[in-house]
Amino acid sequence: MRLFFLLTFFTLFIAAAFGQTNRIIQVEDSTTHEPVIGATIRTPTSIKPVVGTITDGRGKATMPEFSATITTLTVSAVGYKTESFPIQLGADTLVFRLKAADESIDEVTVTATRTNSRIDDLPIKVEVLGQEDMDEESAVVPGNVSSILGDISIIHVQRTSAVNGNQAIRMQGLDPKYTQILRDGLPLYEGFSGNLGVLQIPPLDLKQIEVVKGSVSTLYGGGAIGGMINIVSKSPTSSTPEFTALLNRSNLKETNLNAYYSQRYGKTGLTLFSGYTNQQAVDVTGDGFTDSPAIKQFNFHPKFFWNPSDRTKLDIGYAFTTEHRAGGYLPALEGTMPNAYQNVTDLQRHTVDFNASHNTSARNSLTVKGAVSTFHRQNTDYQKLSDGRQSSVYLEANDLVRFGKHQFISGANLTVEAFRKNPDSTRLVDYTYNTVGAFVQDDWQVGETVAIQAGLRFDHHNTFGNFLLPRLSLKLKPSDPWTVRLSVGTGYKTPNLFVNQTPGASMVSLIFPRLLPIDVTTVKAERSVGTNIDVAYSRSFENGFSVQVDQAFYYTYVNSPVVSAFASMSSNLGAYTQLINAPYNLFSLGTDTYVRLEYKAYELYFGYNHTLARRDGASDNSYLPLAPQDKFSTTLAWENEHFRFGIESSYVGTQYLYANQKVANYWFFAAAAEYHYSDHWRLVLNGENLFNIKQANYETVVSGPITQPSFRPIWAPLEGRIVNLALKYTL
Template sequence: MSQFILCVLLSLSTLSAFGQTGRIIRVEDSATHDPIIGATIRTPASVKPVTGAVTDVKGVAIMPSTPASVTALTVSAVGYETESFSLPAGNDTLVFQLHSQDESLDEVTVTSTRTNSRIEDLPIKVEVLGQEDMDEESAVVPGNVSSILGDISIIHVQRTSAVNGNQAIRMQGLDPKYTQILRDGLPLYEGFSGNLGVLQIPPLDLKQIEVVKGSVSTLYGGGAIGGMINIVSKSPHSETPEFTALLNHSNLKETNLNAYYSQRYGKTGLTLFTGYTYQKAVDVTGDGFTDSPGIKQFNFHPKFFWNPTDHTKLDIGYAFTTENRTGGYLPALEGTEPGSYKNVTDLQRHTVDFNASHNTSETNALSFKGAVSTFHRQNTDYQKLSDGRQSSVYLEANDLARFGKHQLIVGVNLTVEAFRKNPDSTRLVDYTYNTVGGFVQDDWQVGEKVAIQAGLRFDHHNTFGNFLLPRLSVKFKPSDPWTIRLSVGTGYKTPNLFVNQTPGALNVSLIFPRLLPIDVSTVKAERSVGTNIDIAYSKTFESGFSVQVDQALYYTVVNSPVVSAFSSLSSNLGAYTQLTNAPYNIFSVGTDTYVRLEYKAYELYFGYNHTLARRNGPTDNTYLPLAPQDKFSTTVAWENDHFRFGVEASYVGTQYLYNNQKVPNYTFFAAAAEYHYNDHWRLVLNGENIFNVKQANYETVVLGANPTVQPTFRPIWAPLEGRIVNLALKFTL
């Protein structure tokens, strides 16, 4: 009733405005450009008195004259997102476009493609974990995004340390270094700063995560050989403030306190995330060593937005992370046995990033973006200190032009990675790598059923030379529910001491005190070729039942992979480690099946990945270590107005260590129950690994003649920390 009275009053104000000086405004649907009848146009609530108008049958309203202090108008309509539009000088007719609520919910825009295309229009296959997934994960596992990534069948989250909780991400069975991770389209987690990146990204201020399967070398460089993951931050959409606070505690003595704020102020906007994690070191198995490390972590991430005109946008952000992570022999951490083994890491990360775009016309857009970051880490391992700092720069300029059935993007970028060693016990040396690259990509909509994406990149690396990377993707839509995609791409990976990778042989160590500098005269970059085929079926029936089925096939070859090997030199910790080109190639071939069914309050997801990844050489044809050949993932969920229940299960099978040594298969179960009240409060009870599967059930993880002082650790192929139960309370305003 109150809305009806408001519309009547605004209509009367519109009628009284005839004959007065006013602005003619047309409001239309952003997709169909049809007029929107009964849309309300008003001045911001902060300006008194509020004036406004309501559109007629032609979607047109005459807005009364407004004070000079009014620089924006708010437009709302039933079935559409409420939006704010800047008010330019002059009395020209204005056209405001609203996005329907159904469109905002159902259509997913992929930012990592540079064209901001809808996911269904892309010639390459992209899987998107959207806003709903982020909202759920922020309460289920609020500390970082590794859990939600592990739910995808083609991704395997591999723990790389027995005591400090480090994790890495595998795609298509390949080593973690072949997966490129971006934050808002920027490569922030490379080199020395890359090992802990995913563990420091909480999901509360994220909009979505885009997973691109296979090589995407044209736009982002050669490192995305197995795939690419782009983690996208939220942006402010409304002048109504959004605030979310979350408190979480788990049986592993982990406590998370996170908060997020977002609001638009006319032409400007702000998002702000801050979070603190405190976790005590816990020995789950009783062997005296930490299966869950001690963590003290603080994140602070403000981001500012400015839209001076409808054609120009600018955002600039700052991210700060500080963390202390401790693991090892628990009495040593508690101070009762000071000479025993411990692994302690202190780090700080500062990043400033920006993204500016300007539409020079309706068919052309210029963009300039970049990031500058510093990363300082001190690590004490086996009573040896490593201390270094990395400064990184990424700058990119590109031009997107639309003409006819083509979208052509041309760009250049610069990547700088500078490592400086502080006095410590390692043999590392300072280095500066820089890569200058240029790329061109054409998205050609050949017809209603065929689209082609062709790209070419040229990179020059100051140490490892030149690289030319062609790529081709084709999308074919034989009928409405069916889509077929085929991609072929090339890539490269330059040698780097600090990237996550599997050692070339058993017991080869990657700890910093054992690493030798790279011999750039003998070690060369890796090169790859990969192809992906994807067949998808998607249909929603009149009953409301929807089904999505996706079947992918992929094949990748990596030539002369760089691996860690024993050196002839030795120290008191054993043989040093050096990087070298392996005398074999690596190939990965596999299938990935994805099924999602939705009907009313029910949702079912099923994924199966089968990957055969192995070495291919004259004397070595073993399987790649720690790359499961079979992974099942399934989720069943039910939701009503106040409750949501979900059960997840995953099976990891046919996994090998070194020399084709097979390890046991295991099944992982999780369950969550959520109660939400008044759209403001959510209470979530979550259980991960509820049947308490852990590697210690099968074998002793810590070895050595004197393990409390000089331990050695088995390769990690299963969970270590066992069952995790957490309770989270989330408040949203």
């Protein structure tokens, strides 16, 4: 009603001021040429009275003929720069194109697919958590990105250790090893270096997170069988310095201090992130063992940008992480019972990455990118030391050519993973894996309603052989609000001791002192095929209401999965663990529903995922352990000039352990309140797991002697309620 009266008010003013024939004004996005709904058009403030109008659902508005004293009109809209446009004499229709106010609008540009295409143009389904999401998460859960990823219904964040707090990601119900994680389009978290702390990346210096659903191993090689997650860093956007500092404290004795700086200096630019986390060990349940580990972590991430010309771009980054993490029997960590169980990890990660691109013409772009990384970790578990170092290299060159309705990209890449064992208590051995790959991909916009993406990759692994990976995706747009995407692709995963975060059978241990080296003569790589169907509806209305609905269906089949099993050999900790090809296959079949509603200051999200993930064998058809079949998520948020409130809830149900042992269903509730004063200060109070749901409420998690305890599989939260208060300052 208020919008109706406002439109009437503007119309009466226009009629009174001009009283002449009408002109049609069209307001569009300067990049996409899509109509801008709700844009305000007004006459200059220097000429009284000031009159104006607002664009409708088609981005159009009507204004009477102008007097000779009015030569420009000012146009403004949320998310766009306010600009003044000259009035073209004699033109019945005026077209004004607005530019994005800043790069936050570019969150719909996807980088993981190498073509830097808009998310709406891609034939494959990608979900993007953008700059606004990262800004909110940096104050709500500043220490890591696991919380925001867990809000997506198709993703389940699985805790893999009862005492050290390690987490992993499941997509489409499959084990965590089938989800590939990239940082700025680089696969840096494979093998020994990817087992711990991937999700401990702070969100403050992130621009967006891209979630590609389904089999996309064609893009970056083996691993992306269930999906791929690309974590994208910020880049400098303005010559005005940007500085953000954040201080956070939680009831679990966690303190976070993070700072981010960004600025452009002509043709160069710099971003700099530094973060420190200090968390004390906490026993929430009173059983003597840590439910929240002690963590001391420091991150340092500078990145330098250079644009010598409009055609050439270069960025070079360095990332350093050091961490001390300790869990186990709390008196042992405090030094009063040194012989009791402890799990202590010290790690350091150094990474240098680069990305260079050159546009040889308006239709051709060459890109060379890569990373060199070293990772050193010492772990003491059950008083046994494991000590190893991994060196990783990733290099890629690709050529993107645009011609007609095609975007054709071809390239090659090299991946090196070299593990070296230091003297310790394990039976691990040194290894070096090399993978050389070549890929081609064609994005073909057949017509206004049809687009096709076809890809083919060939990989040669020095130990596990050759892999040919075709993939085909189709996008249909039968009408403006509807989009249909269909995709089918193949994938593979090579055996690796350090990526099997879920034991293959009950009581099989994955601690390093029990692992045996892989027998490469008998263990072969896994291969998969998967298909996805996605139907989306998106529409905005003149009254400010918008709706987005997305319904997905998926199916994945994995042949001869590599699992951990008991070996015939024994140690003083029990039987050793070896990797084998299981005598069964795996499949995952499911649906994923996403609904997002926005109206003025309100935002409502629903997500429901139903997945049936099972073993497919002659004698074993059990459900995959620790893979919930039902997950429901919802978020309601409201915001005004100074306040923002949000509540979240999620339901995890129909979850099984080993041998189809069903566990309890549970609800998870969270709430956050934010007060922002001017554009500089924000105070955030956040509560996670408000009703204090813990696995210890349903069963005993730890049993056995305090020197060699046994831990139940983790299927529910351990820490219970978490409340944190964060203060954020932005310059």
